[in-house]
Amino acid sequence: MATNAREKAIQDYRKKLLEHREIESRLKEVREQLKEVNKQYEKSENDLKALQSMGQIVGEVLKQLTEDKFIVKATNGPRYVVGCRRQLDKSKLKPGTRVALDMTTLTIVRYLPREVDPLHGEIDWEGIVKLTDGFNGADLRNVCTEAGVFAIRADREYVIEEDFMKAARKISDNKKLETKLDYKPV
Numbered sequence: 001m002a003t004n005a006r007e008k009a010i011q012d013y014r015k016k017l018l019e020h021r022e023i024e025s026r027l028k029e030v031r032e033q034l035k036e037v038n039k040q041y042e043k044s045e046n047d048l049k050a051l052q053s054m055g056q057i058v059g060e061v062l063k064q065l066t067e068d069k070f071i072v073k074a075t076n077g078p079r080y081v082v083g084c085r086r087q088l089d090k091s092k093l094k095p096g097t098r099v100a101l102d103m104t105t106l107t108i109v110r111y112l113p114r115e116v117d118p119l120h121g122e123i124d125w126e127g128i129v130k131l132t133d134g135f136n137g138a139d140l141r142n143v144c145t146e147a148g149v150f151a152i153r154a155d156r157e158y159v160i161e162e163d164f165m166k167a168a169r170k171i172s173d174n175k176k177l178e179t180k181l182d183y184k185p186v
Contacts, residue, residue, distance in 0.1 A: 057074050057100070057101050057103060058074070058098060058099075058100060058101075059072040059073055059074045059080070059098070059099055059100075059101050060072065060073050060096060060097065060098055060099070061093050061094065061095055061096065061097045061099060061108075062079065062095055063095060064090075064093065064095075065081065067090065068083055068084060068090075069081055069082070069083060070082055070083075070084065070093060070108065072099060072101060072108065074101065080101065080106060081106075082101060082106045082107055082108055083105075083106065083107045083108070084107060084108045085107055085108065085109060085110075088108060088110070093108065121160055121161070122161070123160070123161045123164065124161055127161075127165065128143075128161075128164050128165065128168055131165065131168035131169065131172060132168050132171075132172070135171070135172075135175075139171055139175065142167075142171050143164065143167045143168050143171050144164075144167070145167075146163075146166075146167030146170055146171060147159045147163040147164045147166075147167040148163075149167075150162075150163040150166055150167060151163050
């Protein structure tokens, strides 16, 4: 009888040991997944900070002039001859590489991955231009921001033409209401 109780205790101990090992294995997998998610989060966070930093704009390397000087076309139009931070690998700065520029020092701050460019598919820019005729710079910025909001509401990580069209109409309607406001002298 004592041997039966001992054998049962040993079997129970082995079962618990196996359960513990399975749980430990699953915990290890979950920790690995957490590490991967944290890496993705950090990368996304860095990409957003690169775009949101004051005095930085997004550009694209057109040509390397010398070892330290590059021609970069900014997304908002002009081309700049810029330097590069020492810690960046200059061999990665090939034509077409997207970069963040520090406008105070005219230097390339970091490389930007293609994911930062949230456009998806073909966009009829002419149609959007017609809808935004008479808009100032702030209005156009609001259109872009609203397009991003529409994409977020649709649970997408990119904007499509429909987002821009809806945003342009919304801002246009707001501008019409703005002009109807009647201010009375004080």
